[in-house]
Amino acid sequence: MTIPGGDKRVTLADVAKLAGVSKQTVSRVVNGSAHVTEDTRERVLHCIETLGFRPSALARQLSTGRSQTIGVVSNGGQGYLVTGVAYLGMVRQADRMGYALLIKEMVDFSAGSVRAMLDFLIERQVDGVIWAGPEIGDSHAWLDDFDLASLPMPLVAINAKARPGVDTVSFDNFEAGRLATRHLLSLGRRNIGHISGPANRWVTQQRVEGWRAALAEAGLPEAGRNLVEGDWDVTSGGPGLRRLREICPQLDAVFVGSDRMAIGVLAEAHRLGLRVPEDIAVMGVDNQPESAFLIPPLTSMTQDTPRMAEVALRLLVRRICERRGEPYPEACAIPESPVLYHDLVVRASTLCSKSPTR
Structure with a gap:
C-alpha cells in the first residue's frame, strides 16, 4: 500500500510520524504488546487504517523470531505428502492454523547433506520441520544418533520406524x-x-x-x-x-x-x-x-495419507506451542495417536462363490 497522494510504500516511520509516537511504539501495537496505553493503541491503529499500512512479515519475523513457516522435507520426489490430495489437505490445515509451508527435497542423505538441509531451514527460521519422505535404506539413519534437542525447532518424521526421542507419524x-x-x-x-x-x-x-x-x-x-x-x-x-x-x-x-x-x-x-x-x-x-x-x-x-499429513502437522504445531509455552490452536488441542491403520476393502479378486480347488 502507498501513502495517499504518494508513490512509496507506507512504513513504520510514516505511521509513527502521523501518530506522534516512536517506531518502537508502533511496533509494539502491531505485535500486540501489552506495554502500550489504550489511548496510544487506538491512535496508532487509527493511523494504520488511515495510511493503509501493512506490517512486513519479514520485519515481524526479525522482531519475534517466528516465521509462521513449516519446512517439509521430501526424499528426492518420493515424499508422501508433497503432491496430490495429501499435500492440499496439509496446506489447508496449515493455513487454518496460521502457517505456510516451505517444501525442500533431499537426494543425498549423507551426514553433511542432512546438516546442510537443517542449517538451511534454521537460517530461514522455520518454526518446525516435517521429514516427509519414506524411510529408504539409510535415508533416516541420521535420526538414530542426532540430538534433536539441539535444534531450535521441533521435528516430526513421517512413516519412519519408531526411535527414542523422535516424534513419528506412521502407518502400522x-x-x-x-x-x-x-x-x-x-x-x-x-x-x-x-x-x-x-x-x-x-x-x-x-x-x-x-x-x-x-x-x-x-x-x-x-x-x-x-x-x-x-x-x-x-x-x-x-x-x-x-x-x-x-x-x-x-x-x-x-x-x-x-x-x-x-x-x-x-x-x-x-x-x-x-x-x-x-x-x-x-x-x-x-x-x-x-x-x-x-x-x-x-x-x-x-x-489415508491425507489424514497422516494432517496428524503430523497437528503434532508438530503442538510441539511448537509446547516449546513457546503457548496454548494449542483448537485444531490440535486434543492429542492424536501417531500410529495409523490400513482399512481392508474386500472386492471380487479374493472372493468367489466356491472354495478354491486344493
Missing part, C-alpha cells in the same frame, strides 16, 4: 501385512505368496514381517519362503507372479505390495489362463481409484 505396516494375510487365510488359502516392494524400504520390511507372522500363527511358517521382491511398478507384477509359481507350484493366493504391481499380476494371470479368484486370489495395497474398476475388482487396503 506390520499390521497391514498381517491383516492382508489373515484375510486370505480366512478364505481357505494356504499357499500365499507375497510380492513385496523394494527390500531396502522400511515399509516393505514391516509388511513382510507381518505376512510371515500371520503365516506362522496359522501353522504355515514354511510358506514364508514364497517371497519375491518388486519395485512398486506395474511391470514387476507379472514377473513376480511367474517367479512365485516357480517357487510354489501350488500357489493359490498373492498378497501384492501395491495396487500397481497387482495390476501386472492380474494381467499375467489372465495370460496364463488362471482364474481370479477361483484359481488364485489377488490383493494389493493403496486402494487406488482404478482398483475398483479392474476385472475382477481388486481387493486392497486403504492408507
